Amino acid sequence: MAEQLSIRDTLTETRVFSKRAVVATVLVVLALAALLGRYFHLQVIEHEVYRTQSDRNRIHARAVPPRRGLIFDRHGVVLADNRPIFNLVITRERAGDIDRTLTTIGQSITLDPVDVERFRKRMPRQLPFEAVPLRFNLTEEEIARLAVNRHLLPGVEVEAELVRHYPFGALLAHAVGYVGRINEAELIALDQTDYAGTNLIGKNGIEKFHEDALHGSVGYENVETNARGRVLRVLERNDPGAGQDLVLELDLEVQRVAQEALGAERGAVVAIDPQTGGVIALASSPSFDPNPFVSGIGSRAYAELRDSPDHPLINRAIQGLYPPGSTVKPMYALAGLFYGVSTPTSAVSDPGWYQLGGVGRRYRDWKKWGHGGAVNLSQAITESCDVYFYDLANRMGIQRMHDFSLQFGLGAATGVDQSAERRGVMPSNAWKLAAIGERWYPGETLSVGIGQGYMLASPMQLAVMTATIASRGRHYRPRLVQRVGGRALEPELLHAVEIPDPGHWDTITLAMEEVVHGPRGTAKAINKNLSYRIAAKTGTAQVVGIAQNATYDSAALDRNQRDHALFVAFAPVGNPRIAVAVIIENGEHGSTTAAPVARKVMDAYLLPRDDAQGPASPAPVAPAPTATAVSTDPAPPAQDPAAVAIPAAPAGPAPEDHL
Amino acid sequence: MKRGDFVRQMPESARDFGPGAPIGERLRIDFWLLLILLALSGYGLVVLYSASGRDIEAVKRQGLFMLLGFGAMFAVAQMGVNQLRRWTPLAYLGGCLLLLAVDLVGIGAKGAQRWLEIPGLPRFQPSEVMKLMVPLAVSSFLAASVLPPRFLHVVITLAIIGLPMALVLVQPDLGTAVLITAAGLIVLFLAGLRWIYIAVVVVGLAMAAPVMWNYVLYDYQKQRVLTLIDPESDKLGTGWNIIQSKTAIGSGGVEGKGWLHGTQSHLDFLPEGHTDFIIAALAEEFGFQGVVALLALYIALVGRGMWIALRAQDSFSRLAAGGLTLTFFVYIVVNMGMVSGLLPVVGVPLPLISQGGTALISLLGGFGIIMAVGTERRRMLG
Known part of the structure; x- marks a missing residue:
């Protein structure tokens, strides 16, 4: 039965299947067209879009x-x-x-x-x-x-x-x-x-x-x-x-000597080439190892440095501000000559004190019984007579002292290529009105006259001042960097101090020379075995408080109330190649603690080096072997034709002939 | 010759051929199908080598599966239509049992249980086998009675389809479930399902869609549909696959970046680049040309399959060959459509190209059935 039905329906079934197959084929063709269209769209029409996207994916x-x-x-x-x-x-x-x-x-x-x-x-x-x-x-x-x-x-x-x-x-x-x-x-x-x-x-x-x-x-x-x-x-x-x-410009060997000379003291050394402003050494003590800072110093190690009463993180050379004390006296002496309020020979009587207008408060000389009845400029510098400078300051007035000092780099940032330099204080009436809100009192002028009172300067400023005196008024911007990427930086003359009578420079320099070489010089202790001539000035600054905005432990107060020892110097006289400022905090006397440091630094720079290990004998006359090496200092400006005794080039021949 | 005569009258008992028959018929091989399948397999291996990141081991493994697949194809073809028809109900039931086993004791991968491990046998996916068994079972059932099918037969057919579908859906494996259903429905359609039923189903589905959306689909399945509409909405999640595969396809251009030079696939931007998304790797390296060439081979295969179906002499043969051929085409459309962003992402491999053993073997087994139908017909005519 079923077999029969089946056979009977075969034709119909075939026809039905064929029809359905045709419908299916149409559907297949439609689907195929859709697929082809889709891929055509993606690969041909929008190819650029997707290629960009693919590149963005991977590149x-x-x-x-x-x-x-x-x-x-x-x-x-x-x-x-x-x-x-x-x-x-x-x-x-x-x-x-x-x-x-x-x-x-x-x-x-x-x-x-x-x-x-x-x-x-x-x-x-x-x-x-x-x-x-x-x-x-x-x-x-x-x-x-x-x-x-x-x-x-x-x-x-x-x-x-x-x-x-x-x-x-x-x-x-x-x-x-x-x-x-x-x-x-x-x-x-x-x-x-x-x-x-x-x-x-x-x-x-x-x-x-x-x-x-x-x-x-x-x-x-x-x-x-x-x-x-x-x-x-x-x-x-x-x-x-x-x-x-x-x-x-820095000389590693001189730097090493400077740092070692400071030793465990708190203090700073700045050495400058007065002919260019190049910084030969810049040392601040105590120091610290900078390497841990590179990879990120631990917070405890950092706190230790930050909280140390010695403040090793402060760069005293540019951030430490101190009363300059007597180190500014040669500059004031020059100011007196310049303004005509004194002459090289005019003298002042020093009974051991000075009274403003002959009455009132007595301003004391450091030497109780004074320096004698007739202290002239040379003696005043050599022996660091305070009364002479009280008198000079009184006659000059604070405004002229201020104006003159600015030419030597005091009271303003030196512009050295360091970060966070502090500018110090060169007071004036205007400054006091602005900073304190009071007018200037004449008595304050006297304090400033011996580098005390409101006056504050950094070792860098003192070095610049000394270099300016050494180069007879040529005030260069101090800088550590000599070459940037093979390009030599020209020395930058910030200011030229005009002194109508060049002889005044000689007067000052001679007096400063006496500080070291004279029998009554305050720094005569450092002139032993000295093969060149040094012009210098000692200084002792009373500590009114620590000038660095630092709060010290009360336990440490005793030590910190001692005077600061200062010393400025340049050498060799005649053709100065190095000017140095040294400060030893609480070192008491510039002559005993600070001056030897300066001597070592100048020796290191000026004397020929004998050891081969020292990187630096700049003796070879031949051109430097590498671009980074020596002898790139431009010839010093020939502002002093008299100074021919020492070649301008680095320290080959020992300057013995200057003795 | 005696046998040849005999065979004409009692085809089901004929197991061998007289010397007069063409060699293809004697070996029960359709040379056209074989040629196209070999070409596709070769193409697949070439693409796989690149898409797998020059993994020669993967290519060797795939080659081995191909050998097994072609072996299965020949073996199935040797069985002849009537043997196949006889074994179909049993195979179908066995397949359903295996699916049940998967649901109960299967091995999971990516949140779905799809694998079955039977001691002594390699791991395999019964759902892949059901892709073959369902159209075969439906063909067998429908061909047993008068066509076009009457209502009761349609209902039973739907049950035959529905059982494995449900079992696969539970795994859950939406892609395979859809393909199994599609395969059964295609046979039903070819058998002459009345248009009125089709219309009713389409309208019914349209009405049921919101219900399906809210109560039947898993979240990940809904997400895939949403992603299809706007892949940018989920750039690093589900949308990533589609964005990257479209980028791979589109950046291939007409000529492609060249074999082994696809950046999307070689730099791992393309996910599943050697399995479900291999068409993107192919399109990237061989360009639109390569895609057209692939489609041409596929169409040749489908055309040959339909040709065989049309010339088959009994309903079972027609339905089986036609159903399998069209199912094969559905795989292609679903895979290529999903990779290019036309259809939602479902786990459907690209036939003969994607890496994967079970799918390959069952696919080639399917072509074995088509070959059996093809050679049967000629033998009868001969």
């Missing part, structure tokens, strides 16, 4: 940080170089869940909460696909631990980085400064593009002042990455511009 621009410029001393010794360390960095876009990533990392290596917090602060501000550092200076073991878990950590990489290293550590912490991790405030101020991939920035000293030159320009490379952010190859590279190397 990423990556910053290539520049190499930071090196810093050399004047003889080519590297003072700041770069060495590789390994850092852990995270690329936000690839890491996925940051919290989980941090947890996973935390299981492999120890993470300091401080690092994590810095990372979290920096992350949101980062350019897309720019890696953010999490941990610096990984050890070999930490790198290995991370490598094991690498598959769990997409977007996490160990990156090599060149970081700053200061081979001489504490010796140059203040002069060269140091770099440190870019902090939040700097991050906001910085050009994000320029510092892409860079973690370090100059924090102070030369490193900060010349940050732009040292940093260089950022480079870029287009890299192909896979979906997990691994860089597979570099497609295109735009090399970074390396930072420019700096050559300093």
Whole structure:
């Protein structure tokens, strides 16, 4: 039955099937057309869109940080170089869940909460696909631990980085400064593009002042990455511009001598070439090792430095302000000659005190019984007679003292290539009205006349003042850097002090020479075995409070109430090549503590060096072997035709003929 | 020759061929199908080598599966139409039991239980086998009675389709469930299902859609549909796959980036680039040309399949060959449509190209059935 039905229906069934097959085929063709149309649309019509998208997927621009410029001393010794360390960095876009990533990392290596917090602060501000550092200076073991878990950590990489290293550590912490991790405030101020991939920035000293030159320009490379952010190859590279190397005027050997001479004392030494303003040495004591700051100093170590009663972080050479004391007397003596209120021979009677208008308060001389009935200019400087300068100041008046001092660099920032220089105080009536809100009293003029009272100056300012006297009025901007990227910086003459009678310079210089070489000179103790002539002035500054805005422990008060010892000097007389200012805090007498320091510094610079190990015998007459080496000082301006005894070039022949 | 005569009258008992028959018929091989299948398999291996990231081991494994698949194809073809028809109900029931086993003791992958591990046998997916068994079972059932099917037969047919569908849906594997259902319905359609039923179902589905959406579909399934409408809405989640596959396809252009030079697939931007999304890798490296070439091969295969179906002499053969051929085409449309963002993402491999053993073997087994139908017909005519 069924068989029969089946057979009977075969034709119908075939026909029905065929019809349905045709319908199905039509549907197949329609679907095929839809597919073809879709792929045609994607691959032909919108090809450009998707090709761009595909390239954007895989190609990423990556910053290539520049190499930071090196810093050399004047003889080519590297003072700041770069060495590789390994850092852990995270690329936000690839890491996925940051919290989980941090947890996973935390299981492999120890993470300091401080690092994590810095990372979290920096992350949101980062350019897309720019890696953010999490941990610096990984050890070999930490790198290995991370490598094991690498598959769990997409977007996490160990990156090599060149970081700053200061081979001489504490010796140059203040002069060269140091770099440190870019902090939040700097991050906001910085050009994000320029510092892409860079973690370090100059924090102070030369490193900060010349940050732009040292940093260089950022480079870029287009890299192909896979979906997990691994860089597979570099497609295109735009090399970074390396930072420019700096050559300093600084002489490492002299610097070392200066720092060692300061020893454990608190104090500073600044040595300047009076012919150029070049800073030969800049020492501040105590100092500290800047290297830990580069990789991020621990908070405890930092607190220790910050809270130390000796304030090692303060650069006393430019930030320490002290009453200059008697060191300013030669300048005032010159002012008196210039303004015609005194002559080289006019004398003052010194009974041991001075009275304004012959009545009232007695202003005491440091020497109880005075310097005699007729103290002239030379004697007043040589013996540091206070009464002579009380009288001179009284006759000159504060305004003229102020105006004259400014020409020598007091009362204003010297403009040295250092960060955070303090400008000190050269008081005047206007200054007092503005700063204190009171008018000037004549008695205050007398204090200023011996470098006390409101007067404050940094060792750098005193060195500039001394250099200006040494070069007979040529006031150069002091600078540590001599060359930037092979380009020599010209000495910058800020001001030329006009003294109508050049003989006045001789008068002052002669008097200063007597300070060291004369039988009654206050610094005659340092003239033993001296093979060149020094012009100098001692100073002792009363401590009214510590002038650095520092609050000292009361327990330390005794020591801190002693007088500061100061000393300024230049040498060799006739053709001065170095001007030095020294301050020893609470060193009591400039002649006994500060003067020997200056002598050592000048010896180190002026005397020929015998040891081969010293980097620096600048003796060879032949051109310097490298671009970074010596003899680039321009010839000194021949403002003193008389001074021919010593060649202008660095200290080859011993200047014995000056004895 | 004696046998040849005999065979004409009692085809079901004929197990071998007289020397006069063409070699293809004697071996029960359709050379056109074989040629196209070999070409596609070769194409697939070439693409897989690149899409798997030059994993020669993966290619070897796939090649081995192809050998097994072609073996299965020949074996199935040897069985002949009547043997197949005889074994179909049993195979169907066995398949359903295996599916049940999967639901109970199956091995999971990506949140779904799809694999079955039987000691002594390699791991396999029973749902893949059901892609073959359902159209075969429906063909067998419908061909047993008068066509076009009457209402009762339609209802029973739906039950035959519905049981494995439900079992697969529970895994859950929406893609395979859809394909199994489609395969059964295609056979029903070819059998002459009345248009009025079709109209009723379409209207009914349209009305049921909101209910399905709210109560039947899993969240991940809904998400895929939503993603289809706007892939950008979920860039790093579900949308990622579609954005990356469209980027791969589109960036291939007309000529493609060249073999082994597809950046999307080689840099791992393309997910599942060697399995379900392999067409994107192919389109990226071989361009629109490569896609057209692939579609041409597929269409040749479908055309040959339909040709065989049309020339088959009994309803079972027609329905089985036509149903399997069209089901095969549905795989292609669903896969290529989903990868290019036309259809929601469901787990459907690209036939003969995607990596995957069970699918390949069952697919080639299906072509074995079509070959059996094809050679049967000629033998009868001969």
